[in-house]
Amino acid sequence: xxxxxxxxxxxxxxxxxFFVPPIKGLGEVAKIxxxxxxxxxxxxxxxxxxxxxxxxxxRTFNFSFDRLSERAARLGFVFVLLSxxxxxxxxxxxxxxxxxxxxxxxxxxxxxxxxxxxxTLRAAVSDEKTRAKVSAVYSLLSVLTVPFLVxxxxxxxxxxxxxxxxxxxxxVEMDSIVLVVLIAAVVDATLIFIQLMRREIS
Amino acid sequence: MIVFDDVSxxxxxxxxxxxxxxxLRGGKVIGVTGANGSGKSTFLKLAGKxxxxxxxxxxxxxxxxxxxxxxxxxxxxxxTARENISFFTKLRGKTLTAEEIIGLGERVGLxxxxxxxxxxxxxxxxxxxxxxxxxxxxxxxxxWLLDEPTANLDDDGRDKIFHEVCGAKADKIILLATxxxxxxxxxxxIIQLPL
Amino acid sequence: xxLSNFHFEQVAAILRKDFLIGLRRRAxxxxxxxFALTAVASLSLSTGGAFVEPKFLAALLWxxxxxxxSAGIAGTFDDEAQxxxxxxxxxxxxAQAILFGKMxxxxxxxxMLTIFILPIFLILFDVAxxxxxxxxxxxxxxxxxxxxxxxxxxxxTTSAMVKGGLFPILLFPITLPIFLPAITLTExxxxxxxxxxSSLIVVAAFDAILILASSILYDYL
Numbered sequence: 001x002x003x004x005x006x007x008x009x010x011x012x013x014x015x016x017x018f019f020v021p022p023i024k025g026l027g028e029v030a031k032i033x034x035x036x037x038x039x040x041x042x043x044x045x046x047x048x049x050x051x052x053x054x055x056x057x058x059r060t061f062n063f064s065f066d067r068l069s070e071r072a073a074r075l076g077f078v079f080v081l082l083s084x085x086x087x088x089x090x091x092x093x094x095x096x097x098x099x100x101x102x103x104x105x106x107x108x109x110x111x112x113x114x115x116x117x118x119x120t121l122r123a124a125v126s127d128e129k130t131r132a133k134v135s136a137v138y139s140l141l142s143v144l145t146v147p148f149l150v151x152x153x154x155x156x157x158x159x160x161x162x163x164x165x166x167x168x169x170x171x172v173e174m175d176s177i178v179l180v181v182l183i184a185a186v187v188d189a190t191l192i193f194i195q196l197m198r199r200e201i202s
Numbered sequence: 203m204i205v206f207d208d209v210s211x212x213x214x215x216x217x218x219x220x221x222x223x224x225x226l227r228g229g230k231v232i233g234v235t236g237a238n239g240s241g242k243s244t245f246l247k248l249a250g251k252x253x254x255x256x257x258x259x260x261x262x263x264x265x266x267x268x269x270x271x272x273x274x275x276x277x278x279x280x281x282t283a284r285e286n287i288s289f290f291t292k293l294r295g296k297t298l299t300a301e302e303i304i305g306l307g308e309r310v311g312l313x314x315x316x317x318x319x320x321x322x323x324x325x326x327x328x329x330x331x332x333x334x335x336x337x338x339x340x341x342x343x344x345x346w347l348l349d350e351p352t353a354n355l356d357d358d359g360r361d362k363i364f365h366e367v368c369g370a371k372a373d374k375i376i377l378l379a380t381x382x383x384x385x386x387x388x389x390x391x392i393i394q395l396p397l
Numbered sequence: 398x399x400l401s402n403f404h405f406e407q408v409a410a411i412l413r414k415d416f417l418i419g420l421r422r423r424a425x426x427x428x429x430x431x432f433a434l435t436a437v438a439s440l441s442l443s444t445g446g447a448f449v450e451p452k453f454l455a456a457l458l459w460x461x462x463x464x465x466x467s468a469g470i471a472g473t474f475d476d477e478a479q480x481x482x483x484x485x486x487x488x489x490x491x492a493q494a495i496l497f498g499k500m501x502x503x504x505x506x507x508x509m510l511t512i513f514i515l516p517i518f519l520i521l522f523d524v525a526x527x528x529x530x531x532x533x534x535x536x537x538x539x540x541x542x543x544x545x546x547x548x549x550x551x552x553x554t555t556s557a558m559v560k561g562g563l564f565p566i567l568l569f570p571i572t573l574p575i576f577l578p579a580i581t582l583t584e585x586x587x588x589x590x591x592x593x594x595s596s597l598i599v600v601a602a603f604d605a606i607l608i609l610a611s612s613i614l615y616d617y618l
Contacts, residue, residue: 058617113570120566124557128214134553137614141549141571144610148574148603152596252488270488276481280421281414292410293489341489 005195008188015181030093032086037182038189039083043111046076046193050118051143054136066132068197069139070122075196077115079189084108103154110149114142203227204249204345204375208258211241211248218244221258222397228375231367233386235379236395242379243272245395246347249377262345266375267294269343271334271351279323283307283314283333286322287340294341306336311362327354335363346376352385364388404494411490411498412505419506425476426506429469433514436461441521454522455583459539459576461518464565465510466543470503471564473551483555496548496615500608503551504544511536527589535582538600542575543568545607552618574603 016034053069056062087105088098099105121138125131204226211219218241226232226249234242247253248260250268277286284303291298298306307314312332322330331354338346348367352360367376367388378389386392419426440457449457477483486495515536519526526532550568557563578596585592 110570110573117567117570120563121553121557124554124559124563126558127556130556133618134556137549137617138553138567140614141546141610144606145571145574148599152574152577152599250488252484268488270485272484274481275485275488277485278414278418278482279480280418285414285417289410289414290485290489293407293494295406 001195005188005191008184009192012181012185012188016185020178020181027093030090033090034182034185036083036086036090038185039079039086040108041186042189042193043076043080043083043108045190046072046079047111047115047146048143049197050076051139054139057132057136058140063128063132066136069136071197073115073118073139075193077112077119079193080108080111080115084112106153107149110145114145118142203263205261206248206258207261209248209255209260210257211244211253211255219248219255219397223258224393224397226375226377229372230390231371231376231378231388233378233380233389233392234395235381235386235392240395242395243274243349245393246270246272246349246377246379250345250347266345267341267343268345268347269338269341270347270349271338272347272349273353274349275334277322277330277334277337280321282319282321283312283325284318286333287337290337291340294343296341298340303340306340309339309362309366310336311358312336328356328359331355332359332362335366339366344374346370346374348376348378348380350380350382350385351378352382360384404491404497407490407494408498408501411486411495412501415498415502416505419502425469425472426509429465429506429510430513432468433461433465433510434517436464437514437518437521444522446523449522451524451587452580452584454524455580455587457522458515458518458583459580461514462507462511462539463543463569463572463576465514466507466547467565467568469506469510470544470547470551471554471560473499473503473548474555475551475560478555492616493612496552496611499551500544500548500611503548504540507540507544511540524587526586528586528592531582531592532586534597535579535586535600538597538604539575539579542600542604542607543572545604545611546571546575549611549615552615571607575600 012034016031020031020034050069050072053065053072057065057069084105087108091100091102091105092098118135118138122131122135125134206222206224206226209219209222210217234245236242244253248255249262250270251260251262252270278289281289287303287306288298303318304314307318310332312329314336317325317329322333325333331351335351346367351367352363355363364384367378370376371390378385380386440461474483477486490498518524547568550564550571553567554560554563578593578600582592582596582600
């Protein structure tokens with residue numbers, strides 16, 4: 001599985017560099033979008049995975065679920081940082097500023113705060129049983145904010161987000177090859193995440 | 203009746219109880235003895251479902267109420283003796299009259315006419331132990347968990363508490379964690395830890 | 398929420414007890430009020446009478462409330478844990494009654510804090526409030542949410558060894574769905590004109606969810 005993933009990742013990397021046409025007017029660096037979208041996707045998946053395992057833990061008091069919940073949060077934190085940085089670079093290229101509190105930037109920033117708070121809480125509680133309980137409770141409490149933020153944030157901040165930049169006609173056309181590579185990259189990142197989670201179980 | 207069903211509990215790597223199965227019956231004083239760190243207080247907490255075991259289960263009838271006396275369970279320093287008693291009895295759905303409160307004080311040898319309005323922080327250790335025992339009596343629970351109940355008490359205090367324990371045991375389950383000889387002598391049955 | 402009549406009596410007893418202790422040990426109240434006053438004073442001094450935009454003022458008000466609330470309610474459970482009374486309380490009272498007793502106490506403390514700091518804020522920044530009704534409703538719904546999330550967060554942080562700063566770190570992300578609309582609504586109450594009813598509904602709905610979630614999750618702590 002590991003070998004296949006490494007191969008797949010290299011293949012996608014090569015496809016991005018050699019086959020995907022440069023995005024009009026943005027240059028080669030803009031291809032960082034192929035890194036940004038998958039990492040953003042995984043950081044959201046990891047967030048829900050962490051909450052899911054937290055709920056499983058509270059129902060069963062099986063500590064392996066607590067470890068999975070923690071692992072998902074740690075991985076999610078790494079992915080959300082990578083995604084934020086790559087997103088900021090893409091933002092600089094497209095809108096001329098690294099940060100402008102676009103709705104999705106705001107959402108991802110909140111995700112960083114929640115991940116950070118969760119990991120700080122884990123570090124602050126020394127007793128293993130208590131740590132598992134309180135972090136699971138916090139994880140489930142924080143997941144409740146997501147639907148509200150998704151509803152609230154776009155009404156509060158003006159959006160310039162890429163999804164129109166990438167597909168609305170007239171600006172940048174999304175070739176079928178771009179689409180295929182992007183989907184492959186998302187699948188690849190998800191598989192990498194799952195593989196990293198499975199290392200914990202074994 | 204309290205039933206321990208395959209109960210296990212550990213702190214970190216130290217297993218305190220592993221697969222303990224036993225039944226505690228009412229009508230007598232059950233002593234829990236053992237060296238320091240053998241888990242006497244923990245045993246009481248498990249019996250009262252204050253602590254959840256890692257494995258197995260403790261069965262306790264739902265309608266049984268619990269009261270406890272333990273060095274770990276403090277009363278409110280900033281409240282007066284009377285306010286402490288009223289607060290805890292209120293929690294158990296009872297409102298006591300002034301006379302009833304003073305009567306409770308007499309049973310444990312605490313003059314609540316004089317000390318009733320003194321904040322608990324200004325009571326001596328022995329007096330505050332008597333106050334805690336008065337609270338235990340006031341809530342009228344079915345199960346008593348007593349953790350070294352007469353530590354810090356003079357002979358008079360001991361006699362009063364022993365008297366109350368003996369008088370109450372017929373319709374209660376009383377667990378007494380102790381290594382004190384006089385307290386051990388009071389028990390009808392002894393559980394020696396480790397199990 | 399499984400609360401019977403008996404539990405309401407417990408809730409009332411716990412609320413009354415906390416007020417009695419709060420009045421006798423004024424340190425927590427005093428710290429919360431002084432924190433708010435210091436924050437408002439320092440902000441007002443540093444802007445030095447210059448014109449501040451209503452949007453920014455609305456944000457400042459909520460930042461002050463948030464941090465003063467953090468200073469005041471972080472110890473909701475921890476003070477009892479330190480004093481050794483938390484195990485006694487947990488033995489004699491139902492868990493849900495403890496949660497709701499504390500939550501009501503937190504809510505009432507925050508209300509007093511706001512009654513104290515709001516006039517000072519409005520005077521020092523020379524804010525003309527166009528709609529007091531909207532401002533009051535926004536603050537009411539905002540405080541309910543902070544009380545619900547804050548009480549559970551206070552229960553969570555009780556078990557932490559390192560407490561410095563942990564409480565606001567944990568509380569902030571989960572109260573964001575309150576702050577963001579509350580700031581907009583507060584701004585609208587300053588400037589007047591049409592306001593966004595749906596934002597108020599969002600805050601109220603999130604309050605309800607926080608109360609329900611706290612009730613369910615507290616049993617697992």
